[in-house]
Amino acid sequence: MIELEQSRNQFPKEPIRLMSRVYKFILPDVRRELDGWRQEAASIPDPELRKQALASIKAKEFHCQGGSVYAAANLAKREILIPLIVAFQTISDYLDNLCDRSTSMDADDFRLLHQSMLDAVNPSSELQDYYALREESDDGGYLHHLVQTCRDNIEQLPGYRAAKPHILDLVGLYTDLQVYKHIDPSLREAALLRWWEQHSNRSPQLRWNEFAAATGSTLGVFMLFLAASNPELDDSSAEIIHDAYFPHVCGLHIMLDYLIDQEEDEVGGDLNFCSYYENKETMLNRIAFIVEGARRDIKRLPASSFHRMIIEGLLALYLSDPKVSEQQEIREVSRRLMKRSPLMRLFFFVNSRWIRKHL
Structure with a gap:
């Protein structure tokens, strides 16, 4: 495999x-990037779209911060990678807010909204009216601008041809998940199980909720963006990267997110993939299984120490979240996962807390 x-x-x-x-x-x-998008979101004409765009930036800034860590592996291209990652993650967070707090439960509406993410990573596609199936539609060009920003930066990635099919695969799965998880609560579990049956051969070691969680991560896409900054990226290398991140690294990312959001999701009536385990012990064992799978998979990559830092950083980032201390059961799980933590994870734990407090 080439050296990235x-x-x-x-x-x-x-x-x-x-x-x-x-x-x-x-x-x-x-x-700097988010300040620009925040200013643009503040001028969205439709009040509901404006509210959700601003709320997604305010509450989920750390998603962009975490995703942009991949640009630290190629500082020379960060002027391309950071605007690309921030714009793509901002689309994801904005649409998640729109669907979570939606005025509809229309699967076709959710799929059309998320077509914007597929178009963002496929510069040859035509832009569409992504709001065509919902009442609120006047965003002043906000979503189109986010999509076009992604496309403009992708055009500057010399290795994108090799990365593109693997990125489209991950974004396609992400889109499916967002459709099925946001439909009527009485229909969503059956829809997710039918979808899992179509894909179960890809990850037979995972349960359906774990596979679904893995499809909800953007980390594999960001790693492939980074890889595409290398003009020598080839098809084989891109496939290895895809398979090293999906499903275990991606799955760990989102399972930790759901782990700390359990109480919040229960209050809001939102789907939470950690709630499908029989008990706390099973949940802990399954998350530990995914951690080990992630550590094993990234050993196939050049500079595997960087990806090991990503894994330990994920554990530190989520387990240092203030939500953990507010939930007794999650506090116990967190202590178990952090037990005998390597110094690296403790280092990231301290840094995660400092960043939350000061930035």
């Missing part, structure tokens, strides 16, 4: 070097 972006030396190999790049370059650039 000329040599492994591009990838920070230890946590202190990674975090120095994050503080010096990544966080300021992400903030």
Whole structure:
């Protein structure tokens, strides 16, 4: 497999070097990008669309911060990678808000909205009226601008041809999940199970809820964006990256997200994939199984130490969330997962708390 972006030396190999790049370059650039999108969202004519666009940026800024860590592995291309990752993640968070707090439960509406994500990563496709199946539609060009920003930056990634089919696969699965998880609650579990049956051969080691969680992560897409910044990326290398991230790294990402959101989702009546386990012990064992799968899979990649930092960073980021201390059962699970934590994870744990408090 080729060395991504000329040599492994591009990838920070230890946590202190990674975090120095994050503080010096990544966080300021992400903030600058989000400030621009926040200003644009504030001028959206439709009040409901404006409300959800602003709320998604305010509440989910850390999604863009976390995703943009991949740009720390190629600082020379961060002026392409950070605007691309921030725009793509902002689409994801905005649409999630629109569907979660939707005035409809129309699967066709949700699919058309999320067609924007497929169009964002496929510059040859035609832009569409993504609001055509819902009442609120006047966003002043906000969603089209996000999509076009992704496409403009993708055009500057010299290895995108090889990455594109694998990115489309992941975004297609993501779109399916968003459709099925947001329909009428009385229909969604059956729809998700039917969908899982179509794809169960891809990840037979996972339960249906774990596969569904894996499809909800954007990390595989961001890693492929990074890989596409290398003009020598080939089909074989792109496939290896896809398979190293999906399903275990992606699954760990979203299972941790659902783990800390259980109480919030129960109050809001939202679907939570952690609620499908028989008991706390099973949930803990299954998450630990996914952690081990993620660690094993990334060993196939060059600069695997960088990807190991991603895994330990995920555990630290989510288990340091204030929501954990507010939920007794989750607090116990967190303690178990953090038990005998490597120093790397503890380092990221402290940094995650500092970033939340000061930035």
